[in-house]
Amino acid sequence: MTIKLYGVAMSTCTAKVLACLHEYGAEFELVPVNLQNGEHKQPAFLAKNPFGQIPALEDGDLTLFESRAISTYVAEKFKGSSCDLLRSQNPKEAALVKTWMEVESQQFSPAISPIFYQSIIVPILHGGSPNQAIIDESAAKLGKVLDVYEKKLSSSKYLAGDFYSLADLHHLTYIYYLMKTPYGKLINERPRVKAWWEDISSRPAFKKVASGLTLGDKN
Numbered sequence: 375m376t377i378k379l380y381g382v383a384m385s386t387c388t389a390k391v392l393a394c395l396h397e398y399g400a401e402f403e404l405v406p407v408n409l410q411n412g413e414h415k416q417p418a419f420l421a422k423n424p425f426g427q428i429p430a431l432e433d434g435d436l437t438l439f440e441s442r443a444i445s446t447y448v449a450e451k452f453k454g455s456s457c458d459l460l461r462s463q464n465p466k467e468a469a470l471v472k473t474w475m476e477v478e479s480q481q482f483s484p485a486i487s488p489i490f491y492q493s494i495i496v497p498i499l500h501g502g503s504p505n506q507a508i509i510d511e512s513a514a515k516l517g518k519v520l521d522v523y524e525k526k527l528s529s530s531k532y533l534a535g536d537f538y539s540l541a542d543l544h545h546l547t548y549i550y551y552l553m554k555t556p557y558g559k560l561i562n563e564r565p566r567v568k569a570w571w572e573d574i575s576s577r578p579a580f581k582k583v584a585s586g587l588t589l590g591d592k593n
């Protein structure tokens with residue numbers, strides 16, 4: 375039975391899972407959810423994610439939500455085929471992957487998501503003006519997180535070691551959108567972070583996804 379991913383290609387969280395599915399060459403169907411008409415708040419979708427947010431995944435009788443948990447499931451399910459983004463054969467590497475996945479979720483994401491929301495979502499979807507105070511505070515926080523990354527990336531090519539992992543992959547979609555804003559300088563002014571970004575964003579699996587990340591593009 376084909377995996378069904380419910381979401382939209384331009385959403386950061388959906389695209390994160392799409393990048394993971396493409397890394398494994400997994401067969402799946404992307405089932406669009408109409409956020410404009412509130413489909414994600416209707417009972418049929420709430421049965422998949424009671425918090426009413428995309429993405430959700432169905433694999434046979436399994437229903438999952440939370441993009442990081444979904445991508446972890448995908449990586450577990452398909453491991454051993456072409457790649458192993460969780461490094462499950464090596465407990466130490468696997469622990470480092472989990473550590474940096476937590477860093478993405480607990481440090482990086484809370485700092486970058488308000489910049490994304492204020493710079494891209496507020497003007498486009500709500501027709502409003504970005505709150506510069508929120509952006510400035512978040513940019514300062516993100517800069518501190520990226521200073522840690524800059525140091526880490528001087529001792530290894532990727533975050534968890536000298537191998538691409540789910541920890542790196544989870545950063546892709548937010549940074550992709552950040553690079554469309556003036557705050558892309560936070561990446562560009564840190565040479566190792568910049569080189570890491572250029573490397574991870576050039577992977578064929580992500581290129582397939584990046585073309586769908588169209589929020590903020592001029593029509």
Ligand code: GS8
Pocket residue numbers: 385386387388409414426427428429439440441442
């Ligand atoms: C966040 C999901 C989320 O914010 C995850 O899956 O990682 N921690 C969760 N989804 C947003 C779209 S962001 O791509 C969403 O569904 N927004 C609509 C809403 O909240 O009503």
